[in-house]
Amino acid sequence: MNILYVAVSCNPYNGSEDKIGWNVPWEMSKTENVWIVTRRDLKKSIDKFLGDNEKRKLKMVYVEMPEICNKVFKGMLQSAKLLVWQRKAYPIVEKICRNEKIDIIHQITPIEFRAIGKYGKIEGVKFICGPLGGGEYIPSGLKKYAFRSVLMETIRKMMNVLSRRKLIKKKKIAQCDYIMFANSETKEFLLKRYKDNEILRNIQTEVVSEIAIDKKEIIEKKVRKNKKVIFLVAGRMIYRKGHRFLIDALKKIPKDLEYECRIVGVGPELKKIQRECNESKLSEKVVFVGSIPYTKMQEQYLEADVLIMPSLRETTGSVLLEALSKGLPIITIARFGGNIILDNDCAWLYDGRDNKTFVESLTEKLIECIENCGEIENKSINAIETAKKYTWQNKGRHYHNIYTNIVRKE
Template identity: 45%
Template sequence: MKVLYIAYSCSPIAGSEDRVGWNVSVAMAKIHPVHVITKIEHKKDIEYYLRRNPINNIMFHYVDIPNLYKRLFKGFLYSGRLNVWHRQAFVIAENICNKFDIDIIHQITPIELRAIGDYGRIKNIKYVCGPLGGGEYVPNGLKCYKRGHYTVEILRDIMNRWYRFWFNVTGRLKRCDYFIYANEETKYYLGCGNHVETEIAVDSICYKKENTLKNKCVFLMAGRMIYRKGLDFLFDAIEEIPEDKRYEVRIIGDGPEMQKLKKRWDRSKKLQEHVIFVGRIPFTEMKKEYDKADVFLMPSIRETTGSVLLEAMSNGIPIIAINRFGSGLLLNENLGWTYDGNTKEEFITSFVNSMVDCIEHPEKVRRKGKNMLLVAKEYTWDIKARHYDEIYKKLLSRGFSK
């Protein structure tokens, strides 16, 4: 079997989707010959890495698009750039399939539903797409935290509806042989496809050192400071935690919301007492932060899954996250705490109760942390590659009708 991965995001040195594109491809190369199509911007990093760490059984191909589209399609219009790139990549993919007798094309990144390629038009291959995200929306009770960003959310909704309509009309969805979804919300929204599984995995299991800060619970939050990461929601919850509780919240990252958050921090004695802005740090330094932390916080109001969840899991740190999106797929009562609600007040109360439970019951935190390490072993990239291999074999056993 020969596999071609469509991985617009694919880098050996970055995180998030780049990490997915790279690690799935490298893990599958241990099993089958692999070709990867990715964007030209990754070429320098990939070739630099491969000169020092040669990998057998894998070949990279690079696709560029005119700078006009890069300047035009930014922010919430980014899917326009992705679809232009797919049209360029399609020509390369067809040539690779003909030259190397490819059996499977799998689009692993981008994972958003607005950027599904049309590689199912290529003859004598099976086309797999996903895990796909992008169909998730901010819950009603958290919509107040979209304040100042309603236009973006409305345009995102319009674009989602347009692409769903267009892909159905043109038959693009029917030409995909197998869909995988990153969360239930996206599967429901697209209305077709197969199963749901997280798009993320871990490299290895990092056994956590015993925390030396025994007199308080240390919470960790990491991510880009944008509105949908829910920092305002987190701050509202912290303001409601009883005064006698001992805890610390360490926030890793930077971004456009930082200045506003810092101003709010300046106005609140309680936030100043409990919240520490660490700022942006190299990925290699995150292990030190995980070693300090007792519990990981994911206050996002809209999220596909979040690669930091499995990073926390692989470091033996239990998680507090919403019982929706990809986190609802990963977590249960033995691995962390989930919060939910119908109103803003219910969401805040649920989140606060989870944090207080961590502060008051360190034995629960330790027990769930140990459970995290056991479960993380089931989410390695090699296991994910073997699972995809099973899907590919089943598809190929059905033969070709196109």
Template identity: 50%
Template sequence: MENYNMCNEPITEVAVDINDIKDTGNEKDKNGKCVFLVAGRMIYRKGLDFLFDALMRVPQKTKYQVRVVGDGPELEHLRRRCEENSNLSEHVCCIGAIPYMQMEEEYARANVFIMPSIRETTGTVLLEAMSKGIPVITINKFGGAILFDENTGWLYDGYTKEEYIENLKKAILECIINPDEVIRRGMNARKKAENYTWQKKNEKYQKIYEDLLKK
């Protein structure tokens, strides 16, 4: 998932191009609705069922939207869950697979990215969200715990399934209630993304090789 250079700084296996780092703040919803984006393969380990359990605990009158992008064997199951629960059907949109250019539009629309995976590596989508100035909610383990902290996103934890679901719900509510904090952490995430570009990655590896050759 990642290794370290001579200064013990994490070097992820994935990165973004420096030209893809941009501020999408002017394209966000202006009506006070917090838009959450979820993207990836719709399989069990991605934790979408846990996310839906958490969303069912968010008061139905709350102003927010969750846009779920991606395809996979769990997609129809997730759509059925939305149909069967009025809270989910009002707030969740399972879009399915979309072209890459349309994905850019989804990033531009989103205020917060959610990665609810129960087992995950760093994940390209995490860096993509970071590069667009989008803070991330993710489990306090794996690659997300390396990339994000309280200044760039929300990390949730727990010892049981119940605790994970409840803490995920709390993180979602905090984003909805505190839009200024979402903006602050998003700006910090965008800045931090500058350390995870292919250009920076190349510089770090180049320094490692040069230091090794000097010995």
């Protein structure tokens, strides 16, 4: 089978979307002929990896991102930059499909639905998109923690609606043969305007996690050595990662309970959170670790007992599987992409109706961890078993089955 991946983000040495854009094609290239179309600025990292690893059926094609896009399209305009790159990539992809008899085009990154390309127009080639995210929103009970960024969230919502309208008008969704969604929220948001089932009759959809872990990264057993519970929070310190929400929950934990909360990351919210911890007399409980390189995060996972991901909105979060693979059970919201991967066997899932019930629910889960260390050890075993289900190797087999079924339909 000849498979072409469109992967705007694609770096073997990074996490997040770069990891997704690289690992799926790399896994597939064990047995299939694979082309990756990606950004030219990633060439150095990819060349290094290819030079250090086994040879596979893999061909790289690089497309320059116009320099003006990097200067003009920032922040909320990121989608516009990605679409400009897609327009540059399209004729190159079309030429490869014609010359190499490509069977499948899979746009695997970017994850966000706003940047779907028009590759479905290429005749004789099946087009798969996703897993897609970006249609998730902050629950009303947590909007308090985004009050400084109300304008940003409003603009994002408007852009989502306009993008959905544009996708319908240009029939980009109708041109897909298979669409994967990273969470149910995005699927519901993107497809609810397709009231006429005729449009979707020939399109298969699936909700499937976009993230995975290499089986070599999974430990066999977590050895817990800490006398007190050590919580770990990892991620850039921006408003939507929910650090202020977490601090409100920590304030409600009885003072006599022993625990430590380690926060890894830097960002615009750092000083505000540090100040709030000082004012709330949480300084002895909360430790700010600073920025840790992706390659060094394993040490943090191995030293901690439980990962907290208090995000206000999140497509999924690769940190979830990274933590599970090191035996860390998770505390996070019972929504978004995490809801696909996690259950009560390996996680404590909170939810709420309003701000009060959200904070109470998170506080309750934190106290459960602190007061019942035996439960942490039980969930740790299940965390490792859960991680084993979500390997790149398993994901490769799943995608291969999808590709094979779609090609056979002809």
